[in-house]
Amino acid sequence: MPRILMERSGEMEVFARVVQEGGFSAAARSLDITPSAVSKLIARLEARLGTRLLVRTTRALTLTEEGEAYHHAALRILQDLNDADQEAAGGAVRGRLRVNTTIPFGTMFVAPAMPAFIARNPDLIVDLSFTDGIVDLVADKTDVAIRMGNLPDSALIARKLGQSRRVVCAAPSYLERKGRPATPADLDRHHCLTFNFRRARPSWPFVWEGREIAQAVTGSLVVNNGETMKQMVLAGAGIARLGLFHVATDIAAGRLVPLLENCNPGDLELIHAIYVGGGPLPHRVRVFIEYMIETLEESPLLKGVALTAA
Known part of the structure; x- marks a missing residue:
């Protein structure tokens, strides 16, 4: 029977933090450990995998092709572990949820709905941004965006909120x-x-x-x-x-x-909540989308209201 590698999730978390922070020292500060400990963990991870994940120079840190693939998989696995912990703890939603929405929709519907949502999920930090511009969900580390109109073909997943x-x-x-x-x-x-x-x-x-x-x-x-x-x-x-x-x-x-x-x-004009696909939907995102659907489903303003001809 193969040896169980108890340290895998810890290595993944350190590796993901190095990528997120852009360097060993910054990752060490955010994790409250020493830079040498971060370096040893990454070296041990690369040795175990038998491949280089990061190219390190005095000015920059770059992911190799293998590093890109491993980073994507690590983020998915870490999210699954976090969701499993939350489910086992009675379904409590924890962490930070980054939401981006258009200014009109955010002002009229999202902001007024947040006090009750936060009261329902007190361990969750909601990070709201309102803009009508195009958002790169991956680059901006956005969990879910709310947008109007036709959606371009992409890897994004959409849930209809209204019209x-x-x-x-x-x-x-x-x-x-x-x-x-x-x-x-x-x-x-x-x-x-x-x-x-x-x-x-x-x-x-x-x-x-x-x-x-x-x-x-x-x-x-x-x-x-x-x-x-x-x-x-x-x-x-x-x-x-x-x-x-x-x-x-x-x-x-x-x-x-x-x-x-x-x-x-x-x-x-359809109104969608959109998020990045490619893995299980994070628990915090699923809870937010379901809450918004529940909140908005009875709003006559999102059903294509008729007006008297003028």
Whole structure:
């Protein structure tokens, strides 16, 4: 019977920490051990495996091809061990959960839901970041991101949280100054607010005279997130096309007016929680996603709310 290697998980944890911290000394400080102890553990690991995992120079530390593969496997195994410990301890969720979401969705749904989530999981640290930009989950060490719209083909796994159609809208103050568009073509004479992270020429979809069209729009203001755009529209800066979940309460209160609803294509924008695949879903990520689904499933704002045509 082969000898049981009791030290494997410890070697993996030290190796993973060296990669995370970018060096032996930094890893030693984070683990509260000496740099020489880290060096000996890595040397013992490489000797046992019979291959070099790290290339060390005075300026940098680089993973070999074998090191890359072992690092990926080690992270998965360490997460499985952590999840097993948590399950055995009665399902308590521990550690740090890094969540990235868009500013509108985070402000409206994630942030208000966090007090109850933290109360339910007091041993978990939730690290929240809000941005509408593209996020590299691996490079940014993000556990789960929440994004709107179509997802590109990738190794990411997605769970649907909800959906919302989009609506063209403006503030009453803007319409008093500039008038109300009656057809998509009328938008040529209006200030239309667009996003600066879209490289293609801005256009909005409509159904006009029985066919789908893409109406080009222009304006003197572009922004990088939906919340800023909503604030600009509320201030009367122009017309925007935003997620209905984001502006439904402002429309109901009369602060915004829906436009061209008779030719709105009704296209749904799906809202997903996305995470990196390639192994079992970490317990802390699974608990968060299930909690958000539970929290959001009854929200009428995420079911494609209908408005009276205008």
